[in-house]
Each structure stands twice: as C-alpha cells, then as structure tokens.
C-alpha cells in the first residue's frame with residue numbers, strides 16, 4: 001500500500017556553491033510512503049506524517065546553510081571563539097564568504113554539490129531511520145515552485161527573530177510582482193530580479209568593523225577590501241559573516257519581507273516620485289507582504 005502527502009512543507013534554506021556563492025532556495029516537499037497496514041489499518045497516521053516527518057525535515061535542513069562537505073571550496077572548522085559554534089570558509093567564482101555561527105545553523109551534506117538529489121538522499125536516510133517497521137519505503141520529492149515570471153534567490157538573517165530565522169545565512173527563492181500606476185511592470189520585476197540574483201541582504205544596523213568580526217584564522221588572512229562585515233548576538237548564539245560587496249545589498253531596515261517590500265517601494269518612488277507603486281514581495285513560496293507608496 002502507498003500513502004502520500006503532497007506539499008508537506010517548504011524548506012527555506014541557503015547553500016554554498018563554488019560557482020554562485022551563497023544561494024537562497026525554497027523547495028516544496030512531497031512524501032510517499034510504502035508499507036503494510038498497521039493495527040489502525042494505516043500505513044502511517046497523517047497526523048504523524050504531517051507533524052513528525054515535517055519536524056525531522058525542519059530540524060535537518062530548514063533555515064540552515066547547507067554545506068557540500070566533499071567540495072574543496074568549503075571548509076568547516078570548530079570555533080576557537082565560542083563553544084558549539086563553527087567557522088565556515090567558502091570560496092566561489094563570485095567571491096569568498098566567511099561565517100561563524102552556532103553549529104545548528106549549518107547542515108553538512110555528504111556530497112560535492114548541493115542538489116535536489118543530494119538533499120533528498122540526506123533527508124531520506126534521516127527520516128527512514130525514524131519510521132516504524134511496517135513502513136518499508138519512503139520516496140521524497142523535492143521541487144522548486146514553478147514561477148512563470150522572474151524570481152530571485154536571497155540570503156539573510158533576522159537577528160530579532162526568536163526562531164530559526166535568526167540564522168544569518170538562511171534564504172529563499174522568491175517571485176515578486178511590481179505595479180507602477182496600477183499596471184504590472186515586468187520590466188521593473190526583471191530589474192529587481194537581476195539586482196537580487198543570488199544576493200545577500202544585510203541590515204546596515206548589523207554592520208561591524210573588521211576588527212570586531214569573529215572568523216576563522218584562515219578567513220582573517222583572506223579578507224580583502226571587497227568584503228563587508230555583519231554580526232549580531234541572538235538567542236541561538238553569535239552570528240558573523242563576511243560577504244563580497246558584489247553579492248551584497250545593504251538595506252536601511254531589517255530584512256523581514258514586510259520591510260523588503262517597503263524598501264523596494266521606497267527605491268521605486270525615489271526614482272519616480274510622480275508615480276504610485278505596489279510591491280508584492282514573496283518570502284519563499286505562497287507567503288509575503290504588500291507595500292504601497
């Protein structure tokens with residue numbers, strides 16, 4: 001017998017890529033279980049699938065930075081600054097990134113690349129070990145939302161969030177809808193999606209001087225004038241990141257989706273004060289905020 005739950009959850013995360021740097025991503029998860037019926041005449045109670053399997057997926061990868069640990073562009077070492085924290089050094093074609101965060105902010109994936117296949121294998125192994133004996137098969141389907149218009153991938157952290165969004169490098173793959181004088185503008189959408197392609201969005205209030213950043217000894221030797229530094233303390237620990245300027249947008253606000261919608265609206269209004277604008281900004285799949293100016 002087979003049992004399925006489509007759209008079980010959306011995993012919002014970022015990953016290290018030797019070509020693209022740090023990439024924000026959102027994948028929808030469908031699950032299919034194969035097995036004998038239990039004493040309740042079920043393969044597995046939907047309640048268990050929806051709560052427990054989702055919780056395992058969230059704990060494994062959601063709101064984390066996924067690291068392909070077999071890739072020579074990624075180095076993970078134990079922090080000398082703080083217990084339970086790690087340094088991550090990432091080299092990429094678009095620039096080098098250096099991080100220091102609580103270990104819970106990272107997921108080590110045993111592969112050379114982060115792909116749907118490598119993350120599916122990682123999750124399948126973890127989930128399968130937790131399933132009752134009558135469940136003999138598990139098929140996870142990870143998929144990106146089909147977006148017919150432009151979209152961007154962004155990475156950020158919300159220092160004021162008491163949940164996992166405080167992690168300084170988690171992200172999303174998001175569409176955006178922009179209206180100029182009540183008319184949808186695909187030209188403006190295209191412009192912002194190019195501008196925010198694989199972007200790191202930092203808040204000016206989180207900027208720190210190079211002297212106060214906590215990074216690996218190797219990172220401290222490798223920093224260049226092209227890097228900018230951001231750090232904060234949040235309930236899970238201390239978060240630091242050095243980002244190459246060419247992959248960075250520094251905003252004058254926090255990076256909640258409400259304030260990002262407002263930020264884009266303000267930039268558009270500043271450029272053409274005579275026009276009205278509506279910004280429908282998504283944070284991952286099927287949720288977002290609307291700003292009008």
Ligand SMILES: Nc1nc2c(c(=O)[nH]1)N=C([C@H](O)[C@H](O)COP(=O)(O)OP(=O)(O)OP(=O)(O)O)CN2
Nearest residue numbers: 009010012062063158161165170255256257258283
């Ligand atoms: N009103 C807002 N709420 C939250 C925002 C925000 O910008 N405005 N942002 C976040 C985080 O950035 C987070 O990445 C959003 O992820 P989400 O998937 O909604 O978080 P959950 O894990 O709690 O939800 P699941 O559906 O269970 O994955 C949080 N809130």
